[in-house]
Amino acid sequence: MLKDFAELSTPLIADACVRLGEPLRAAPAGIAPVVPGQRLAGRVLPARHYGSVDVFLEAFGAAEPGDVLVVDNAGRRDEACVGDLAVLEAETAGVAGLVVWGLHRDTPDLVEIGLPVFSYGRHAPGPVRVDAREPEALHTARCGEHLVSAVDVVFGDDDGVLFVAADRVDAVLETAHGIHRTEREQARRIRAGETLRAQTRFEEFLAQREADPSYTFRTHLRRIGGAIEE
Incomplete structure (x- = not known):
């Protein structure tokens, strides 16, 4: 999936969704890669966070190579819910990256690990609570106003994060490539003086x-x- 996304961008994916009449499902503005330039694309591996890393470890047991862990921490700004150990374990499980609706910590370690991590930003304190777990903890995750699951694919780059239904990804990618070709030609002609x-x-x-x-x-x-x- 990342290979198919290599020449594209999330703006192009968004434009393709609009052209095709697909739901435009973007993660909240402000979610960005820990390391600028990082990109990800893969099937959603959902996990809702309740204050403990155990939900991630359980999710990794069902991961397939190339999945992207989407962490629902309700957009909290008072705690970081992902750090170096969770990201290292994700890498070991074959996960291609993480999208966090919330904050991360251990930033220098995440930079060194190199696995793409997208979040609102960094925050030193980790969780100091353990909440009751919902039945859907490993089946769906919220990211802003959107509910995503394994039937969705996630794309991320410096402009943000988008979700597309897996059964519509091929059509969206094909349309995005067409838009990309048109825009590159338009850019070439502007540089040539038109x-x-x-x-x-x-x-x-x-x-x-x-x-x-x-x-x-x-x-x-x-x-x-x-x-x-x-």
Whole structure:
């Protein structure tokens, strides 16, 4: 999955979802890689955190190579729920990375380990509570307003994290590659001296909008084969 994502980005995945009418499921803004430039893509391995690492260890027992542990810590900012030992164990289990709806710690160790970890940021204190475990602890995880599970695939890079239903991933990736090719060609032409306004026939759009106020730039781009807004 990471290989298929190699030439793409989460913005392109998001645009492909919009074009295909797929649900746009983004992790909350601010979740970013511990090490800039880290990327991940893989099946969701869900785990809800209740104050103890045991739920992660149990999740790793069911992990398949390339899975991405998605940790639901309810977005808490008062504790870090993932540190070096959990990440080392994830690596040993063949997990491709972690997405944490919450905070991490042991940052220098995570940098050294090198496994992609995405979170809101770093925080020294770990959990000082142990809450009752929900029945869905290893079946689903929340990440912001979204509920994800093993039927989903997660993509992450410097722009954030997105979730796509596994049975729609091939179509989304194919569309994202098409948008990418269009945008790279547009960028090449701008560098060669042809403005984006000229490429998108912007004067023509303005005239059409004057005649028909319901005519949007997105409609115009679709008509002429542009892709910059999706």
